[in-house]
Amino acid sequence: MSGVASSDRGPWLDPERLELIRASVPLLYVEAIPVRLADDGAITHVGLLLGAPRSDRIERALVSGRVLYLETIRQALQRNLDKDLGPMALPQLPTSLVPFTVRQYFPHTLDGEGGQVSYDPRQHAVSLVYVVPIAGDVQVDGDCLGFDWYPIADASSASLATELASGHAEIIAQLAASCR
Numbered sequence: 001m002s003g004v005a006s007s008d009r010g011p012w013l014d015p016e017r018l019e020l021i022r023a024s025v026p027l028l029y030v031e032a033i034p035v036r037l038a039d040d041g042a043i044t045h046v047g048l049l050l051g052a053p054r055s056d057r058i059e060r061a062l063v064s065g066r067v068l069y070l071e072t073i074r075q076a077l078q079r080n081l082d083k084d085l086g087p088m089a090l091p092q093l094p095t096s097l098v099p100f101t102v103r104q105y106f107p108h109t110l111d112g113e114g115g116q117v118s119y120d121p122r123q124h125a126v127s128l129v130y131v132v133p134i135a136g137d138v139q140v141d142g143d144c145l146g147f148d149w150y151p152i153a154d155a156s157s158a159s160l161a162t163e164l165a166s167g168h169a170e171i172i173a174q175l176a177a178s179c180r
Helices: 014-022 073-085 169-178
Strands: 026-038 041-050 059-061 064-067 101-106 116-118 125-134 148-152
Touching: 026 073, 059 148, 064 116, 073 125, 101 169, 116 169
Parallel strands: 026 125, 101 116
Antiparallel strands: 026 041, 026 064, 041 059, 041 148, 101 125
């Protein structure tokens, strides 16, 4: 796969410039739902990070991150999975880049809007969500405090939903419903 090396993308945006951009245009993100599969390909478990990705509280979340300038969606997925789950996770990226679902995150609530709209106080973002089987061992590092696997039957429980970042409970519920 040809692509642009990380150093060719230029420097990370400084915080002031990123804040200005977030206030001006929607940003593109990818989110990955780590899953374990049975021998027949059925989803048995969903993996969730433990950390403080979008708020001041400890919460569970999906793998998530921006698509960088000149980066393909596949490269963004791989980079964010490697960053959050470690190099030995061995994610099996989808052959098709058609997402499982698409979410929008807004910096304020939208009255009368339902469905695929969630809250992110930092920005308006559009996120392409992918289901990604994990074949190896997860080793979190950096901002993550931990990682846990949940049986798919329990992943959409009300008690777990209260621990999830904005929008992620709905994504997990949608996945669980598609597995029934």
